[in-house]
Every structure is written in structure tokens, then in C-alpha cells.
Amino acid sequence: xxxxxxxxxxxxxxxxxxxxxxxxxxxxxxxxxxxxxxxxxxxxxxxxxxxxxxxxxxxxxxxxxxxxxxxxxxxxxxxxxxxxxxxxxxxxxxxxxxxxxxxxxxxxxxxxxxxxxxxxxxxxxxxxxxxxxxxxxxxxxxxxxxxxxxxxxxxxxxxxxxxxxxxxxxxxxxxxxxxxxxxxxxxxxxxxxxxxxxxxxxxxxxxxxxxxx
Amino acid sequence: xxxxxxxxxxxxxxxxxxxxxxxxxxxxxxxxxxxxxxxxxxxxxxxxxxxxxxxxxxxxxxxxxxxxxxxxxxxxxxxxxxxxxxxxxxxxxxxxxxxxxxxxxxxxxxxxxxxxxxxxxxxxxxxxxxxxxxxxxxxxxxxxxxxxxxxxxxxxxxxxxxxxxxxxxxxxxxxxxxxxxxxxxxxxxxxxxxxxxxxxxxxxxxxxxxxxxxxxxxxxxxxxxxxxxxxxxxxxxxxxxxxxxxxxxxxxxxxxxxxxxxxxxxxxxxxxxxxxxxxxxxxxxxxxxxxxxxxxxxxxxxxxxxxxxxxxxxxxxxxxxxxxxxxxxxxxx
Numbered sequence: 001x002x003x004x005x006x007x008x009x010x011x012x013x014x015x016x017x018x019x020x021x022x023x024x025x026x027x028x029x030x031x032x033x034x035x036x037x038x039x040x041x042x043x044x045x046x047x048x049x050x051x052x053x054x055x056x057x058x059x060x061x062x063x064x065x066x067x068x069x070x071x072x073x074x075x076x077x078x079x080x081x082x083x084x085x086x087x088x089x090x091x092x093x094x095x096x097x098x099x100x101x102x103x104x105x106x107x108x109x110x111x112x113x114x115x116x117x118x119x120x121x122x123x124x125x126x127x128x129x130x131x132x133x134x135x136x137x138x139x140x141x142x143x144x145x146x147x148x149x150x151x152x153x154x155x156x157x158x159x160x161x162x163x164x165x166x167x168x169x170x171x172x173x174x175x176x177x178x179x180x181x182x183x184x185x186x187x188x189x190x191x192x193x194x195x196x197x198x199x200x201x202x203x204x205x206x207x208x209x210x211x212x213x
Numbered sequence: 214x215x216x217x218x219x220x221x222x223x224x225x226x227x228x229x230x231x232x233x234x235x236x237x238x239x240x241x242x243x244x245x246x247x248x249x250x251x252x253x254x255x256x257x258x259x260x261x262x263x264x265x266x267x268x269x270x271x272x273x274x275x276x277x278x279x280x281x282x283x284x285x286x287x288x289x290x291x292x293x294x295x296x297x298x299x300x301x302x303x304x305x306x307x308x309x310x311x312x313x314x315x316x317x318x319x320x321x322x323x324x325x326x327x328x329x330x331x332x333x334x335x336x337x338x339x340x341x342x343x344x345x346x347x348x349x350x351x352x353x354x355x356x357x358x359x360x361x362x363x364x365x366x367x368x369x370x371x372x373x374x375x376x377x378x379x380x381x382x383x384x385x386x387x388x389x390x391x392x393x394x395x396x397x398x399x400x401x402x403x404x405x406x407x408x409x410x411x412x413x414x415x416x417x418x419x420x421x422x423x424x425x426x427x428x429x430x431x432x433x434x435x436x437x438x439x440x441x442x443x444x445x446x447x448x449x450x451x452x453x454x455x456x457x458x459x460x461x462x463x464x465x466x467x468x469x470x471x472x473x474x475x476x477x478x479x480x481x482x483x484x485x486x487x488x489x490x491x492x493x494x495x496x497x498x499x500x501x502x503x504x505x506x507x508x509x510x511x512x513x514x515x516x517x518x519x520x521x522x523x524x525x526x527x528x529x530x531x532x533x534x535x536x537x538x539x540x541x542x543x544x545x546x
Contacts (some may be wrong), residue, residue: 015468026414035432036413037293044290073329074246077267077293078322082329173357177321180358181434 001151003208008061009030011207012053012068016046018203019196031194033179038080038192045076045084062098065092065109079177080193083117083130090116107141114138121176128174128186130193136161137201155205159198166190166198185203200207214416216514221411225268225288236540239279243306246299249275250528254307260378260387261285261307264316264371265300266323267292269410270431270469273510275369276541280374282375283316283539284486291513292432294322304339312340316370316391318363319347320435342388346370348400348521350459351428351436362430365473365521366398366532368509369533372542376535390532394523398457402519403436403448404429406477408512426518427451431512431519443480449489452520459496464498467534469523474508477516483507486518494522503533509541 026039069088144154233242263288284307289295346363375543407416417433428436536545
């Protein structure tokens with residue numbers, strides 16, 4: 001089983017819908033330890049992505065991802081604009097020219113995206129950021145790919161790792177971004193960036209396995 | 214939420230339309246991407262100065278575009294850093310061939326977006342220098358935070374660098390002057406009430422009727438300590454003590470004392486704070502040779518104030534006194 005270009009487009013559309021559905025929740029999480037703009041900002045970004053998507057729907061997957069990245073960079077602002085922008089730009093770089101993706105391709109894309117986020121944001125695992133959801137996910141995908149797991153199995157393993165990584169941010173002290181000013185007071189709150197990253201990976205499993213678990 | 218707005222989503226756009234309508238003699242406002250640029254830009258041979266940040270801190274930065282201060286300002290959504298495409302277009306729009314200085318407040322989002330914009334501008338052959346302002350002593354500088362925030366010294370840096378650029382100093386010189394202002398400036402703020410971000414619709418944080426937050430950030434980020442409300446003199450003393458002890462000001466040093474309102478505090482109360490802050494400065498052996506009092510770097514409707522001290526020398530004093538003509542700061546012309 002492979003991920004087709006239409007699958008990719010559907011994933012992106014569903015991400016936009018999921019972000020819209022979770023906008024208030026993300027705003028609430030970000031109000032607790034940040035400045036309350038995360039939900040509104042990435043919602044604005046993904047709405048812009050939706051209107052841009054038809055212009056690249058007949059292009060290769062790399063171009064589609066890069067367009068998503070560039071659109072997010074130019075519409076989101078804050079820290080999440082460059083970070084999510086970097087994620088999709090790097091995913092686009094390693095999928096350039098492809099019209100469908102194998103599990104290995106998808107694993108490579110998420111890993112490249114993660115590296116883009118790390119390069120831009122300079123966070124490490126445990127800083128209470130997006131990286132805490134993305135890094136275990138990338139690792140899970142990579143291992144599933146080596147073990148020869150089926151795509152649906154790999155996506156489910158990845159989604160479980162993302163969710164666990166997101167939950168693991170709750171007891172952490174924030175070391176990056178605006179939440180870091182809180183120091184110990186950030187403990188007990190789930191990181192909004194890890195939450196939105198997890199959301200995108202949950203949407204991938206929902207979109208590409210028809211919800212079957 | 215009671216605000217003079219139409220729709221939260223349109224607030225920045227409508228604000229920019231208002232600025233364009235109000236100040237056609239000083240600025241031009243560009244949309245998609247949004248930026249405010251000094252009328253007549255680019256000025257040949259003059260270093261262009263670009264700043265920007267989230268909206269909600271007015272008059273910073275748009276109110277500081279004009280002769281002797283900024284060449285362009287990039288407004289983001291409320292409390293959200295603007296995007297690299299805005300900064301790139303603004304940078305191109307003010308590049309008169311002498312390069313462009315980006316004055317960046319130290320917030321994660323601002324840093325990342327300005328870094329990307331500087332890279333893109335350099336790719337197009339424009340010489341860009343970036344200086345990060347991080348003067349907020351409330352944040353304990355350490356490896357475990359995003360570092361000290363950029364606050365009141367930003368206003369002073371924009372004025373002083375603008376004056377330097379006006380005399381056709383080189384990009385390197387103007388950037389070094391900016392670093393000097395940042396090195397010699399220290400600030401700390403406090404809040405009596407929270408701000409309300411329009412799209413959130415409710416207070417960012419909650420303070421009881423008899424509480425205040427000392428060391429607050431300009432987006433409502435928490436400060437050093439939450440405590441019972443105290444008289445203005447006591448508050449001025451707490452802020453001044455933290456500032457003076459952070460940068461070892463020496464006996465006889467000349468300083469600029471800047472008492473800033475957070476948006477919801479009347480000028481009357483700022484003068485009450487100034488009175489005590491000035492007295493403390495003098496008692497500490499400092500000579501207050503310049504000052505600024507008013508709401509210049511705000512946090513929406515937050516009530517409270519911040520104090521900034523800048524250690525002056527002849528060069529900085531001369532540049533501070535130089536003529537400036539912007540919507541919010543104007544003297545000498």
C-alpha cells in the first residue's frame with residue numbers, strides 16, 4: 001500500500017478541518033502557558049493553505065508540501081509559522097518529484113521535517129515543544145519501516161507515539177518559547193505545539209486507514 | 214469584553230487603514246504583505262531601519278515610522294510576530310543602497326521570522342544587520358528560558374539609531390550604536406490588570422482586585438512575583454532597585470529615565486511614578502539628563518507601567534536630541 005497524491009491532499013484538507021475543530025482547545029492550552037494565540041494562528045495558516053491547494057493539486061508531492069510550508073510561513077507568524085513552515089518545507093525537499101509515497105518515503109519525510117523544526121527552533125527532546133511529539137513519531141515510523149510493517153500498522157504506531165509524546169509534555173518545565181518564562185509554573189500543562197503536532201499525525205492515520213484500528 | 218472594535222479578525226487591517234488615513238504626510242501603508250513605510254522611501258545612501266512585532270503595543274512600531282526613527286514597521290496579528298514576507302518587502306522598500314538594520318525584540322517568534330527575512334534579503338543582495346533587544350531584567354537570563362525579553366529599550370534604540378542613520382552613518386556604525394543602547398539599557402514592568410487579546414475575548418491572566426504582578430511582560434507573560442497592591446512609590450522603588458542593581462550604574466552616570474504606560478494607565482499616574490523614580494535615581498548618584506514619559510510600548514488595555522534606564526554618553530545624548538518626526542514621537546522639526 002502506498003500514499004497517493006490524492007491521499008496527501010486529503011490529509012492536508014483534513015488537517016485544516018481538525019485544526020479548525022480544535023482551534024478553541026489550542027487557544028486554551030496556549031493561554032495557560034503561552035500567549036493564547038496558537039489556535040488562531042495555525043487556523044489562519046491552514047485556511048490559507050486550503051485556498052492555495054487547488055493551484056498545486058496536479059503537482060508532485062514535494063511541491064505540494066513546499067507550498068504548504070511556504071503558505072504557513074507567510075500567514076501564521078509567531079514561532080509556529082517558521083516551525084510548521086520548516087516541517088513542511090523539509091518534508092517537501094525529500095519528497096520532491098514523487099507522485100506517491102511508500103512507508104519508507106513517509107518516514108523519511110517526517111524525519112526530515114523534524115530535523116527542519118530542530119534546526120529552526122533549536123529545541124531538544126524534553127524542552128516541552130513540538131519536538132516532544134514529533135521525535136518519537138519519527139522514530140516509530142523509521143523502526144516500523146525497517147521492520148517491514150504494513151503502512152496502516154506503522155501509521156497507528158506513529159500516532160500512538162505522538163500521543164504519548166504529547167502527554168509526556170505535561171510534567172515538563174518549558175525551556176523554549178514564551179512558556180519558558182513561567183519556569184516551574186509551566187509544569188502540569190500540556191504543550192500546545194506538541195498538541196497540534198500530534199493532531200496532524202492522528203489525522204494521517206484517520207485519513208489513510210479509513211479510521212480502522 | 215468591551216472594546217472599540219468591529220470584528221476581532223479585522224482589527225489590524227482597520228487599524229492600518231486608520232494610520233494610512235491619518236498620516237499620509239509621514240507614511241505609506243502597504244497591504245498583503247502588511248507594512249508601514251516612511252514616505253519617500255527608499256532614501257538613497259541612507260541605512261534603512263526596519264522593526265516589527267505583534268500588534269497591540271501601539272504606538273510601537275508603526276507610530277515610530279518617519280524622519281529620524283524607523284523607515285518601516287511590520288505589524289503582525291495581535292501579539293504575534295509578523296511573517297518573513299512582510300519583513301522582506303519592507304526591507305526591499307527601504308534599501309537605499311546602504312543596507313538595512315533589523316531591530317528585533319527578543320521573542321522566539323520574532324527572532325525566527327526576522328532570521329528568515331534577513332536570509333531572504335541577503336539572497337537578493339541586500340546587506341542586512343540584525344540587532345536583538347533584550348533589556349527586561351525581570352527574566353532571569355539563563356539557558357533554560359528564551360532569554361530576556363525586548364521591551365522599553367526598543368523605543369530608545371529605534372529613536373537613537375534613526376538619528377544616526379539620518380546623518381548617513383554606515384550600517385555597521387548604526388548596528389553598533391543599536392547594540393550599545395541595548396547593552397546600556399535595562400527595563401522592568403508591572404501590571405495592575407490584565408490585557409484582553411481581541412480574538413481570545415477574555416483576560417490573558419487574572420489578578421485579584423488587590424493584587425499586582427511585578428516583572429510582567431508586554432504580552433501578559435508572568436513576572437517575578439505576584440503580590441498585594443502597594444502604593445506607587447513602593448512600586449517605583451521595586452522596579453528601580455531591580456534595574457539599577459542589574460547594570461552597575463556608577464556614581465555620576467548620566468541617564469535617560471523612561472517611564473512607560475502599559476496602555477490602561479493615565480499619564481497622571483505615570484508622573485507619580487516618575488516623581489519617585491527620579492528621586493531614587495538621584496539618591497543613587499545618577500544624573501537624569503533626559504527623560505520620556507508616556508505610553509509608547511503598550512500591552513493593549515493593561516494597566517501598569519514599566520521603567521527603563523539608559524546610560525547615556527555624549528553620542529547617545531546627541532542622537533536622542535536630534536530631530537524626529539513620527540506619529541508618536543516628534544521634536545526639533
